[in-house]
Amino acid sequence: MTRQHLTFACEGATLLGTLDRETSSHSAGLLIVSGGNELRAGSWSGQAQLAARLAGEGFPVFRYDRRGVGDSKGENLSFRHSGPDIAAALAAFRAAMPHLSRVVAFGNCDAAAALMLNAPALALDAMVLANPWTIDGEEAPEAMPASAIRSRYLAKLANPREVWRLLTGGVNLAKLAKGLRSAAAPTAAPQGLVDEMKAALSAFTGETAILLASRDRTAQMFSEVWGIADQRIQRVDSASHSFSDEAAREWLHARLIEMLTR
Incomplete structure (x- = not known):
C-alpha cells in the first residue's frame, strides 16, 4: 500500500x-x-x-x-x-x-x-x-433525546439489581416520574x-x-x-x-x- x-x-x-x-x-x-x-x-x-x-x-x-x-x-x-x-x-x-x-x-x-x-x-x-x-449549529443540546431516555430506562428494567432498588425504595420516585414523562414526550416535528x-x-x-x-x-x-x-x-x-x-x-x-x- x-x-x-x-x-x-x-x-x-x-x-x-x-x-x-x-x-x-x-x-x-x-x-x-x-x-x-x-x-x-x-x-x-x-x-x-x-x-x-x-x-x-x-x-x-x-x-x-x-x-x-x-x-x-x-x-x-x-x-x-x-x-x-x-x-x-x-x-x-x-x-x-x-x-x-x-x-x-x-x-x-x-x-x-x-x-x-x-x-x-x-x-x-x-x-x-x-x-x-x-442540530442547526455545532453544539448539541444539553437535554437527552426521548429515545435515549427510553433506552436508559429499558436497560434499567432489564437489570435485576435496578428492579430490586425500585421495589425496596432505593429509587427517587419523583426523579423517576420526571424521566418517564420525558421518555413519553412526543418527538418535535422535523x-x-x-x-x-x-x-x-x-x-x-x-x-x-x-x-x-x-x-x-x-x-x-x-x-x-x-x-x-x-x-x-x-x-x-x-x-x-x-x-x-x-x-x-x-x-x-x-x-x-x-x-x-x-
Missing part, C-alpha cells in the same frame, strides 16, 4: 488530501469526508487506519482537510458551507485515479449532514452516512436542517446507506426526527460515535465493503 499527499484548489484556497492505494486496485474507491473540525486522520486516527485497511484490500481511499482545517488553507465555513470542498476533493480523487468507475463517499456526524445537503450536486455513485448531525437534508437526499439518484450506533447520542437524536421506517437505516449496538470499539469497527468496515462492491 502506498500513501501519497496531494494538493488541490477550492475557491482560491489550497487544500491538502491523502490518497491510499495499491499498485493494482479495484475500479471502486472511497472518499472520506471528515466531520466537525476533525483532521483527515480522524479521531484516534480511525480514518487513517480505515483508509489503510481498505487500500490494502485494493480499494483506493482519498481523505482531506476542508478549508481552514488542518493542513488546508482558507476560511473554515463549517459543514453548512463545505459543498465546494467536497466537490473539489472528489474531482482531485477522480483526477488522481482516472480508472475509477464507482466512487462512494463516507461521512460521520456533520460530514454525513454535509453530504446529504450537497448530494444532488455531487457526482457520486453512493453514500454511506453515519450518525448524521441534525424542521430547518433536517427538512433540507431530507429534500436534498430525495433528489440524490445514487445508493445510500445510513449507519447508526444505536447508543450514540447523535444517532439517537437523528432517529428522533428522521423516523425509523427508512429502509436505508442499519444499526449496530454500540455507544461509540466514531465506531471505535472492535465490533463496531468491523461492522462499519463490512458495510463499506458492501457498498464498494455493488
Whole structure:
C-alpha cells in the first residue's frame, strides 16, 4: 500500500488530501469526508487506519482537510458551507485515479449532514452516512433525546439489581416520574436542517446507506426526527460515535465493503 499527499484548489484556497492505494486496485474507491473540525486522520486516527485497511484490500481511499482545517488553507465555513470542498476533493480523487468507475463517499456526524445537503450536486455513485448531525449549529443540546431516555430506562428494567432498588425504595420516585414523562414526550416535528437534508437526499439518484450506533447520542437524536421506517437505516449496538470499539469497527468496515462492491 502506498500513501501519497496531494494538493488541490477550492475557491482560491489550497487544500491538502491523502490518497491510499495499491499498485493494482479495484475500479471502486472511497472518499472520506471528515466531520466537525476533525483532521483527515480522524479521531484516534480511525480514518487513517480505515483508509489503510481498505487500500490494502485494493480499494483506493482519498481523505482531506476542508478549508481552514488542518493542513488546508482558507476560511473554515463549517459543514453548512463545505459543498465546494467536497466537490473539489472528489474531482482531485477522480483526477488522481482516472480508472475509477464507482466512487462512494463516507461521512460521520456533520460530514454525513454535509453530504446529504450537497448530494444532488455531487457526482457520486453512493453514500454511506453515519450518525448524521441534525442540530442547526455545532453544539448539541444539553437535554437527552426521548429515545435515549427510553433506552436508559429499558436497560434499567432489564437489570435485576435496578428492579430490586425500585421495589425496596432505593429509587427517587419523583426523579423517576420526571424521566418517564420525558421518555413519553412526543418527538418535535422535523424542521430547518433536517427538512433540507431530507429534500436534498430525495433528489440524490445514487445508493445510500445510513449507519447508526444505536447508543450514540447523535444517532439517537437523528432517529428522533428522521423516523425509523427508512429502509436505508442499519444499526449496530454500540455507544461509540466514531465506531471505535472492535465490533463496531468491523461492522462499519463490512458495510463499506458492501457498498464498494455493488
